Amino acid sequence: MKRIVLMALACICSSAALAQGLDDEAAREARWTQLKQAIFPDRAMRDGADVLALEAPARALDAALVPLAITTTSVEPIKTVHLIIDNNPGPLAGRFHFGEAADPSTLKVRMRVNTYTSIHAVAENSAGELFVVEKFVKAAGGCSAPAGNHDPDALAEIGRMKLKLPSGIAFGKPVQAQLMIRHPNFNGMQMNQITRHYTPAHFIKTIDITYEDKNVLRVESDIALSTDPVITFGFVPQAPGHLKVVVHDSKDNRFEQSFEVPQPSVLSMQ
Amino acid sequence: MRYAALLALCAVFPASSGDSTTPVPEPPGFWSGPINSDVPATIAGGKVVHAAEVAKLIDQAHAFVIDVSNLPKRPEGMAADAPWLPLPQEAIPGSAWIPDVGAASISEQLDEFFRAQLHAGTNGDLDHPVVIYCHERCWLSWNAAKRAIGYGFRNVHWFPDGIEGWRAAGFRTETANPRLPSEHP
Numbered sequence: 149m150k151r152i153v154l155m156a157l158a159c160i161c162s163s164a165a166l167a168q169g170l171d172d173e174a175a176r177e178a179r180w181t182q183l184k185q186a187i188f189p190d191r192a193m194r195d196g197a198d199v200l201a202l203e204a205p206a207r208a209l210d211a212a213l214v215p216l217a218i219t220t221t222s223v224e225p226i227k228t229v230h231l232i233i234d235n236n237p238g239p240l241a242g243r244f245h246f247g248e249a250a251d252p253s254t255l256k257v258r259m260r261v262n263t264y265t266s267i268h269a270v271a272e273n274s275a276g277e278l279f280v281v282e283k284f285v286k287a288a289g290g291c292s293a294p295a296g297n298h299d300p301d302a303l304a305e306i307g308r309m310k311l312k313l314p315s316g317i318a319f320g321k322p323v324q325a326q327l328m329i330r331h332p333n334f335n336g337m338q339m340n341q342i343t344r345h346y347t348p349a350h351f352i353k354t355i356d357i358t359y360e361d362k363n364v365l366r367v368e369s370d371i372a373l374s375t376d377p378v379i380t381f382g383f384v385p386q387a388p389g390h391l392k393v394v395v396h397d398s399k400d401n402r403f404e405q406s407f408e409v410p411q412p413s414v415l416s417m418q
Numbered sequence: 419m420r421y422a423a424l425l426a427l428c429a430v431f432p433a434s435s436g437d438s439t440t441p442v443p444e445p446p447g448f449w450s451g452p453i454n455s456d457v458p459a460t461i462a463g464g465k466v467v468h469a470a471e472v473a474k475l476i477d478q479a480h481a482f483v484i485d486v487s488n489l490p491k492r493p494e495g496m497a498a499d500a501p502w503l504p505l506p507q508e509a510i511p512g513s514a515w516i517p518d519v520g521a522a523s524i525s526e527q528l529d530e531f532f533r534a535q536l537h538a539g540t541n542g543d544l545d546h547p548v549v550i551y552c553h554e555r556c557w558l559s560w561n562a563a564k565r566a567i568g569y570g571f572r573n574v575h576w577f578p579d580g581i582e583g584w585r586a587a588g589f590r591t592e593t594a595n596p597r598l599p600s601e602h603p
């Protein structure tokens with residue numbers, strides 16, 4: 149008896165899901181048309197399959213930390229990557245501007261995703277042409293998820309940064325670096341577990357990365373960036389020097405840290 | 419005493435949350451933990467319903483249906499050119515969307531507002547069916563239903579599958595506008 153009920157239920161669900169699926173596709177298209185007009189008014193956009201690729205999990209394990217990777221293979225240099233999480237209330241999740249010392253081929257970030265959504269990555273080349281790729285991600289609740297399990301401590305180390313570099317750096321060649329920034333990146337939708345009130349929004353607005361005064365990457369972001377953001381990016385150091393990171397947040401805090409990119413010693417080469 | 423009640427509930431619903439690994443017990447008061455996490459299979463003083471029963475309650479008993487999901491507010495400090503375009507609120511047709519009343523603690527003003535909305539939506543009849551929902555795995559509706567039961571409503575139905583469960587069952591939705599205390603003094 150129980151099995152029959154279950155089977156009947158399964159049938160109802162699958163046919164409903166099918167009908168819903170068609171509706172969803174039309175709704176997703178309409179949403180993207182609306183967003184394109186809001187973010188890139190009246191600009192042409194081409195399919196970007198030959199220019200960039202977006203990697204995203206089909207179903208995210210943690211909606212507050214959805215890993216996204218953008219790789220570009222363009223011949224024409226890419227100036228900016230725009231990341232749009234369509235169904236987030238603030239859909240423009242980030243803008244990544246590459247500078248003269250950048251290697252734009254790989255960019256990795258972790259973002260909050262509020263509900264099942266399409267994600268669009270739009271690459272803009274130096275001629276101002278736009279190329280788009282798309283992925284669909286199943287995730288829900290990333291915006292109201294608490295910012296880590298340590299709310300009271302979230303501000304204690306705010307602005308502290310770490311940089312991971314590969315061991316064998318060859319000057320004049322692209323290097324992949326991983327930057328970690330301690331910041332709660334409160335989006336105003338998270339409930340404080342102790343006071344039971346919404347924690348006011350407090351988030352990173354810009355990250356400027358330079359190498360010996362040459363621009364590497366400028367990130368413009370807001371509430372979609374995860375708590376304690378981690379960003380993987382490429383740069384091309386011509387000689388030993390310092391990578392400088394400057395972060396501005398929505399409460400007008402400024403955090404700065406420099407990281408040495410040393411001449412590899414004979415010992416560390418091994 | 420509290421635990422005795424809990425134990426009794428567990429005994430009545432021994433395997434009600436068959437698909438989840440550990441059944442979540444009902445908290446003694448309002449839930450103040452993560453909003454999006456596993457929910458109990460029960461609510462003391464109310465009934466748990468699923469999509470087909472909700473549809474029946476609306477059609478046959480003109481239930482007062484309340485969506486208590488959050489209203490997304492534009493955070494202060496966002497860049498002026500950053501778009502703020504929350505998706506339209508898709509709700510069960512005829513729902514009253516009353517945000518914030520599922521928080522663990524609410525202001526006196528909001529408490530009064532929610533009580534007044536309930537009385538208006540039921541014509542002051544404490545036995546009139548009420549259905550409260552938000553999303554799947556979302557405690558806001560559990561808290562709000564508990565609050566309504568606390569006001570003395572005797573026919574409160576909690577729909578834990580939320581709007582996702584409503585859609586999955588093949589029912590249509592309708593765009594809703596929030597009811598907020600400032601607009602309805």
